[in-house]
Amino acid sequence: MVSRVIPVDPFDLVVFGGTGDLARRKILPALYQRFCAGQVPDDAQIIGAARSDLNDDGYRKLAADALVEFGKADDPGAADVHAFLARLRYVQLDARGDAGWPELRDLLPEDRVRAFYLSVAPSLFGDLAERIRGHGLATDQARVVVEKPFGHDLASARALNRSLADHFDESQIYRIDHYLGKETVQNLMAIRFGNLLFEPLWNSRYVDHIQITVAETVGVGGRGEYYDRAGAMRDMVQNHMMQLLCLIAMEPPARFQPDEVRDEKLKVIRALKDVGLQDVVRGQYAAFARDGADHPSYRDAVGDAASTTESYVAIKAEIENWRWIGTPFYLRTGKRLMARSSVIEVVFKDTPYSIFGADAGDNANVLSIRLQPNEGITLEVTIKEPGPGGMRLINVPLDMSFSTALGEREPVPDAYERLIMDVIRGNQTLFMRGDEVEAAWAWTDPIIDGWEDRGDRPEPYDGDSAGPTAAEKLIANDGRVWRAIRP
Numbered sequence: 001m002v003s004r005v006i007p008v009d010p011f012d013l014v015v016f017g018g019t020g021d022l023a024r025r026k027i028l029p030a031l032y033q034r035f036c037a038g039q040v041p042d043d044a045q046i047i048g049a050a051r052s053d054l055n056d057d058g059y060r061k062l063a064a065d066a067l068v069e070f071g072k073a074d075d076p077g078a079a080d081v082h083a084f085l086a087r088l089r090y091v092q093l094d095a096r097g098d099a100g101w102p103e104l105r106d107l108l109p110e111d112r113v114r115a116f117y118l119s120v121a122p123s124l125f126g127d128l129a130e131r132i133r134g135h136g137l138a139t140d141q142a143r144v145v146v147e148k149p150f151g152h153d154l155a156s157a158r159a160l161n162r163s164l165a166d167h168f169d170e171s172q173i174y175r176i177d178h179y180l181g182k183e184t185v186q187n188l189m190a191i192r193f194g195n196l197l198f199e200p201l202w203n204s205r206y207v208d209h210i211q212i213t214v215a216e217t218v219g220v221g222g223r224g225e226y227y228d229r230a231g232a233m234r235d236m237v238q239n240h241m242m243q244l245l246c247l248i249a250m251e252p253p254a255r256f257q258p259d260e261v262r263d264e265k266l267k268v269i270r271a272l273k274d275v276g277l278q279d280v281v282r283g284q285y286a287a288f289a290r291d292g293a294d295h296p297s298y299r300d301a302v303g304d305a306a307s308t309t310e311s312y313v314a315i316k317a318e319i320e321n322w323r324w325i326g327t328p329f330y331l332r333t334g335k336r337l338m339a340r341s342s343v344i345e346v347v348f349k350d351t352p353y354s355i356f357g358a359d360a361g362d363n364a365n366v367l368s369i370r371l372q373p374n375e376g377i378t379l380e381v382t383i384k385e386p387g388p389g390g391m392r393l394i395n396v397p398l399d400m401s402f403s404t405a406l407g408e409r410e411p412v413p414d415a416y417e418r419l420i421m422d423v424i425r426g427n428q429t430l431f432m433r434g435d436e437v438e439a440a441w442a443w444t445d446p447i448i449d450g451w452e453d454r455g456d457r458p459e460p461y462d463g464d465s466a467g468p469t470a471a472e473k474l475i476a477n478d479g480r481v482w483r484a485i486r487p
């Protein structure tokens with residue numbers, strides 16, 4: 001198979017927090033994969049920076065272990081691992097002190113792209129940005145990459161934006177939401193704007209409602225401490241689900257260029273109606289048994305018997321613009337649900353009039369776009385139920401799995417591989433702009449504040465279920481039902 005990898009120009013990537021979990025789990029394995037694909041030029045440098053007392057060799061050892069544990073390397077002694085490790089350097093420094101910074105500056109050639117990945121707690125973003133600028137590292141070709149969570153609410157997101165804007169232009173700031181790096185999420189834009197078929201119907205005249213589901217079977221696992229401070233609203237809705245909503249609802253951008261795409265997404269967020277608390281449901285999973293094993297409740301998992309953090313949230317969202325007024329978007333996400341499934345379901349209206357009579361049956365079309373697992377599209381179309389005895393209608397699926405349709409191909413790169421290379425190329429399309437993040441918080445903050453003011457407690461739901469019963473009522477109040485959660 002012909003490789004379509006386009007090498008990038010030589011670059012330097014400094015990973016602040018280079019010894020941390022994210023660097024070992026995602027960043028170093030992603031860079032190794034791109035190296036193996038031939039995309040990392042010979043004289044590129046990847047420089048880990050943290051407080052730990054390591055030298056280059058110590059860091060290479062840490063990286064080799066990470067590639068085997070979390071990446072696709074089988075043997076830390078393999079030739080390609082060895083060649084990759086030769087590109088790694090390490091600088092010991094503290095984000096809050098000035099030692100080590102001159103050494104870092106000496107490692108960086110002046111006249112090429114340099115990216116600073118802030119893989120550290122957000123409380124260090126300001127210190128790092130200030131020192132990068134103060135030590136003369138912020139050249140015109142410098143870029144800074146920051147991770148989610150970007151803030152805890154609107155005020156903290158604004159403060160983070162300011163601390164970066166003091167030292168970098170917005171065109172140099174790359175806020176990662178790794179969801180946008182997923183192939184299937186990018187495919188949403190191709191499906192919408194690469195096909196004439198859907199656009200004429202893509203509005204409230206023809207679409208009854210849209211459901212966006214991100215269901216997980218896993219619990220909070222080892223992230224309990226972080227998750228209990230965040231909850232599903234901050235962890236999933238404010239960022240990932242908001243991005244899916246934007247990509248499904250936005251107007252066609254004039255061009256596939258970073259600011260054109262981000263302008264259109266921002267308009268969707270700004271057009272969202274404020275959500276009343278009657279249109280939101282929170283849930284928290286209870287203990288349950290699956291496959292003969294007992295699973296702890298959410299509260300046991302986070303070690304707080306009184307926790308009121310939600311592991312499930314369902315929202316009825318409305319977009320107040322010409323295209324969507326009157327078409328609700330029902331969002332739901334949760335942990336420990338009956339199946340792992342991320343899917344967008346566009347439920348079309350019934351035909352204006354049934355020539356077959358009211359008894360003939362249902363005939364609403366549904367377009368399902370599956371993001372994971374089993375990525376693909378299903379269009380439910382109405383046909384005549386076979387057999388004698390009059391005209392009865394049934395819905396049957398026109399089903400396409402992308403893997404079947406595309407046949408055997410090179411494995412799809414991990415989201416981080418794609419996103420890191422986009423940083424090096426200087427393409428911000430798949431990164432969130434500061435105003436986008438703030439607008440998303442401005443929409444979610446009043447919901448979270450409302451819960452806190454009311455002293456709300458999430459409704460318990462059974463693990464392995466579709467979520468709390470209140471979520472069924474939320475959508476039933478509008479005469480609709482949730483689609484089944486299928487793996």
Ligand code: NAP
Pocket residue numbers: 016017018019020021022023025049050051052053093094095096118119120121122124147148149
């Ligand atoms: P972590 O495991 O705690 O790592 C933090 C890193 O920061 C370590 O390398 C640490 O190394 C370094 N560090 C801490 N204080 C420092 C200082 N004063 N100066 C310089 N370096 C310092 O955290 P993480 O899980 O990798 O997360 C990093 C960021 O990514 C966080 O913002 C997190 O929310 C975000 N994130 C993580 C994940 C994930 O899967 N882990 C996923 C999404 C987002 P030393 O102790 O050696 O200094």
